[in-house]
Amino acid sequence: MSDDFDLDDLKAAMTAATPTPDDARKAENLALAQKNFDRFQGSADEPRPTSDAPKRGLFRGVFSMLQTFPAKAALTATTAMVAVGMVVYLPNLTNTSDFDDLIRVERDVTAVEVEEQVVVGAVAKDERRKQAAPVAEAPTTSLAAPAPQPNGVLDYDSAAGFAVSGEMASAEPSLDVMHIEPNTEAFPEAEANPLKVTTEDPVSTFSIDVDTASYGIVRNSIENGYLPHVDAVRIEEMVNYFPYDYAAPAHGEAPFATHVTTFQTPWNDGTQLVHIGLQGQLPAVEDRPPLNLVFLIDTSGSMNSPDKLPLLKQSFALMLSELRDEDSVAIVTYAGSAGQVLAPTAASERATILASLNQLDAGGSTAGQAGLQQAYATAEAMSEEGDVSRVILATDGDFNVGLSDPDALKDYISDKRDSGTYLSVLGFGRGNLDDATMQALAQNGNGQAAYIDTLNEAQKVLVDQLTGALFPIANDVKIQVEFNPAQVAEYRLIGYETRILNREDFNNDKVDAGEIGAGHSVTALYEITPVDSQARLTDPLRYGAEADTDGSNEFGFLKLRYKAPGADTSQLIETPITGTVTGTAEASADMRFAAAIAGFGQLLKEDKYLGDWSWGDAIALANGARGADSFGYRAEAVQLMRLAESLSAQQ
Amino acid sequence: MRPIPKMRMEPSDQRLAKEAATGDGAAFATLLARHYDRVFAMAFRLTGSRAEAEDLTQDICAALPVKMARFDGQARFTTWLYRVVVNAAHDRRRRQASHAKAADGWGDWELARQAANAETAERIDWLTHAMRALPDDLRDTLALVLDDMTHADAAEVLQISEGTVSWRISEAKKRLKELKEKEENA
Numbered sequence: 037m038s039d040d041f042d043l044d045d046l047k048a049a050m051t052a053a054t055p056t057p058d059d060a061r062k063a064e065n066l067a068l069a070q071k072n073f074d075r076f077q078g079s080a081d082e083p084r085p086t087s088d089a090p091k092r093g094l095f096r097g098v099f100s101m102l103q104t105f106p107a108k109a110a111l112t113a114t115t116a117m118v119a120v121g122m123v124v125y126l127p128n129l130t131n132t133s134d135f136d137d138l139i140r141v142e143r144d145v146t147a148v149e150v151e152e153q154v155v156v157g158a159v160a161k162d163e164r165r166k167q168a169a170p171v172a173e174a175p176t177t178s179l180a181a182p183a184p185q186p187n188g189v190l191d192y193d194s195a196a197g198f199a200v201s202g203e204m205a206s207a208e209p210s211l212d213v214m215h216i217e218p219n220t221e222a223f224p225e226a227e228a229n230p231l232k233v234t235t236e237d238p239v240s241t242f243s244i245d246v247d248t249a250s251y252g253i254v255r256n257s258i259e260n261g262y263l264p265h266v267d268a269v270r271i272e273e274m275v276n277y278f279p280y281d282y283a284a285p286a287h288g289e290a291p292f293a294t295h296v297t298t299f300q301t302p303w304n305d306g307t308q309l310v311h312i313g314l315q316g317q318l319p320a321v322e323d324r325p326p327l328n329l330v331f332l333i334d335t336s337g338s339m340n341s342p343d344k345l346p347l348l349k350q351s352f353a354l355m356l357s358e359l360r361d362e363d364s365v366a367i368v369t370y371a372g373s374a375g376q377v378l379a380p381t382a383a384s385e386r387a388t389i390l391a392s393l394n395q396l397d398a399g400g401s402t403a404g405q406a407g408l409q410q411a412y413a414t415a416e417a418m419s420e421e422g423d424v425s426r427v428i429l430a431t432d433g434d435f436n437v438g439l440s441d442p443d444a445l446k447d448y449i450s451d452k453r454d455s456g457t458y459l460s461v462l463g464f465g466r467g468n469l470d471d472a473t474m475q476a477l478a479q480n481g482n483g484q485a486a487y488i489d490t491l492n493e494a495q496k497v498l499v500d501q502l503t504g505a506l507f508p509i510a511n512d513v514k515i516q517v518e519f520n521p522a523q524v525a526e527y528r529l530i531g532y533e534t535r536i537l538n539r540e541d542f543n544n545d546k547v548d549a550g551e552i553g554a555g556h557s558v559t560a561l562y563e564i565t566p567v568d569s570q571a572r573l574t575d576p577l578r579y580g581a582e583a584d585t586d587g588s589n590e591f592g593f594l595k596l597r598y599k600a601p602g603a604d605t606s607q608l609i610e611t612p613i614t615g616t617v618t619g620t621a622e623a624s625a626d627m628r629f630a631a632a633i634a635g636f637g638q639l640l641k642e643d644k645y646l647g648d649w650s651w652g653d654a655i656a657l658a659n660g661a662r663g664a665d666s667f668g669y670r671a672e673a674v675q676l677m678r679l680a681e682s683l684s685a686q687q
Numbered sequence: 688m689r690p691i692p693k694m695r696m697e698p699s700d701q702r703l704a705k706e707a708a709t710g711d712g713a714a715f716a717t718l719l720a721r722h723y724d725r726v727f728a729m730a731f732r733l734t735g736s737r738a739e740a741e742d743l744t745q746d747i748c749a750a751l752p753v754k755m756a757r758f759d760g761q762a763r764f765t766t767w768l769y770r771v772v773v774n775a776a777h778d779r780r781r782r783q784a785s786h787a788k789a790a791d792g793w794g795d796w797e798l799a800r801q802a803a804n805a806e807t808a809e810r811i812d813w814l815t816h817a818m819r820a821l822p823d824d825l826r827d828t829l830a831l832v833l834d835d836m837t838h839a840d841a842a843e844v845l846q847i848s849e850g851t852v853s854w855r856i857s858e859a860k861k862r863l864k865e866l867k868e869k870e871e872n873a
Contacts, residue, residue, distance in 0.1 A: 057727040065748040073752035
């Protein structure tokens with residue numbers, strides 16, 4: 037038993053070390069539990085998870101984010117706080133029974149929040165939705181106004197203490213910020229793609245994705261001094277954030293060119309990366325059809341912070357200068373009730389558009405669905421033959437009041453997509469960013485989801501890439517790769533977890549997939565393990581069918597389907613993945629950089645396939661692959677990696 | 688884990704838990720009073736500091752009523768409760784992770800030095816050192832097993848496979864042994 041260690045000593049020491057609980061605290065805690073128990077029993081509704089709300093572990097990292105906020109910022113930042121704030125305001129108004137009801141419900145909801153971190157967003161929303169009518173009819177409109185009022189911080193503490201953690205606030209004042217759960221950020225939850233064994237599952241199918249929101253969120257987190265929530269890290273969105281210099285298709289070919297290259301994996305000597313790069317053609321900008329844009333702007337109370345509505349106004353003003361005279365713009369807001377702020381106006385009347393943008397003011401709760409319906413109706417009214425119509429939804433993600441059912445909303449957006457109006461989603465601010473819903477909306481609306489945290493990002497998304505963001509050149513782009521079991525033992529798709537399709541969906545034109553805009557490039561990476569590699573993680577089966585060695589040295593076969601905009605049937609592009617492998621150093625700077633970003637994402641998310649490949653390796657790889665980098669995006673990424681390295685060392 | 692010694696007339700955990708889940712306040716009170724010390728002890732083993740353990744226990748008490756409603760009787764109550772404790776500890780750790788001020792309880796040497804009992808001080812010091820040397824997952828697993836849990840029970844609490852528990856324990860032992868040898872040779 038030389039390699040054994042006797043746990044008995046440790047156990048004895050542990051038993052000796054374990055103190056008995058403090059009696060006073062014990063009594064307090066038991067009383068607190070009982071109080072919460074009784075309070076919880078009073079609530080009519082069980083919290084119920086909604087289908088698009090991630091289930092568990094959602095709020096890791098969000099707490100830490102909260103701690104980096106000053107209390108006041110946290111206060112203004114979220115609508116869950118609104119619920120808390122309301123509890124305090126209401127006691128003055130308790131003369132009517134309606135208000136008694138409201139108080140009770142809100143109190144229950146906040147009590148639930150203590151622990152139902154995940155579900156709480158949905159519950160609070162549900163409850164607020166139910167209560168929306170009485171609130172709206174109530175004589176005191178100030179109720180619905182969430183902007184926290186002169187003595188906001190005070191209310192916040194006392195309300196929180198009351199609603200959430202009983203006597204905690206007084207016992208340890210420094211902890212009470214931590215114990216309030218005002219943050220309702222939601223990220224889609226998806227397990228990292230697993231390793232697949234080629235003989236068992238040779239076919240991999242997914243939809244392309246040109247979203248970049250994840251990179252924005254990751255950057256925002258890191259720059260604020262904390263590592264992003266693992267579910268906020270979507271590797272494909274990080275990789276696709278960067279412009280790559282892939283060759284564009286020649287005229288008369290498919291709307292995008294497909295490039296497939298295989299090179300040595302930087303983090304594993306025994307595997308290779310299959311790099312699939314799509315480059316959309318960039319039609320002559322002068323020839324573009326007129327645009328009809330409907331800005332659907334969230335002006336709810338939660339938008340009232342410098343990185344939200346003010347940034348949004350600046351961003352749209354930037355974009356306006358890129359529009360042509362024949363384009364037209366309308367503005368619809370939603371807050372409390374939806375309303376058209378600016379009737380469709382020619383882009384040439386810049387002053388009029390800017391003036392109505394500047395008049396926007398945050399206040400009220402969010403009537404997302406009504407706003408969306410109005411925006412689509414406006415877009416349809418503006419549309420003429422040959423125009424491109426698009427609704428641009430700008431929100432911090434709090435998309436709740438009036439929303440009867442998230443699935444119904446998705447269906448609604450899908451219907452509108454079929455009618456030819458696209459939807460893009462721009463996320464602003466942190467605190468209640470509903471990344472999950474934004475993703476779902478953009479994916480269903482044939483659009484792009486981007487996260488805008490700085491004016492620089494607005495420049496990139498709304499000015500530099502305006503044509504790509506607004507002019508689709510191919511719809512429903514799907515990729516299917518069949519790997520050759522004679523060459524490839526195992527493979528793994530890096531990222532695209534939220535974009536996986538069923539094998540049979542590839543040929544089914546009814547199944548929606550991602551879009552490519554003019555000039556967009558899309559990158560996908562597979563890590564493959566050759567059959568004779570030392571790095572194989574699975575052993576070949578003794579009784580398994582022998583892989584058919586047909587003499588082909590191809591790694592696999594790539595198939596792509598896409599629809600021309602407006603077309604109902606898809607077209608097929610096929611290309612073999614040849615067995616030629618280059619070394620990492622010989623791969624192009626674009627490919628090495630994409631690999632470095634994929635490594636960066638894995639270090640943030642799940643690094644079990646990286647071996648001892650470290651932050652330092654990722655930084656060196658990215659730094660050596662910066663290329664021309666005319667706007668400094670890659671240099672910024674290297675800085676982020678360095679910060680993330682330091683942050684992860686602190687953990 | 689071993690069944691808790693109790694008088695014959697007392698209702699079982701399982702029955703109390705089911706009653707509490709359907710809103711019986713008295714059942715809930717009995718149940719929590721019965722297990723409070725255990726929860727606290729486990730909280731201490733997971734955090735390594737008395738103050739942290741008190742706070743963690745408070746978190747759990749505040750949250751338990753809501754969780755209770757979803758106890759479906761499929762797992763044993765104690766297993767289920769330990770899972771609540773471990774998850775609460777994870778949440779708390781996560782919350783503190785990026786907090787610059789976060790003190791790793793087991794790293795809190797001051798606390799160990801202040802251990803009142805001079806006789807056990809040395810062992811506690813070693814314990815602190817040892818627990819601190821382990822990564823979170825090994826430490827949590829070890830804390831459960833040191834609490835007389837079988838590997839199967841610990842696996843259920845942590846929602847991992849029994850094999851993983853066994854692997855983690857042997858890994859923890861290996862590391863502790865190395866640590867001990869290093870100290871003895873030093």
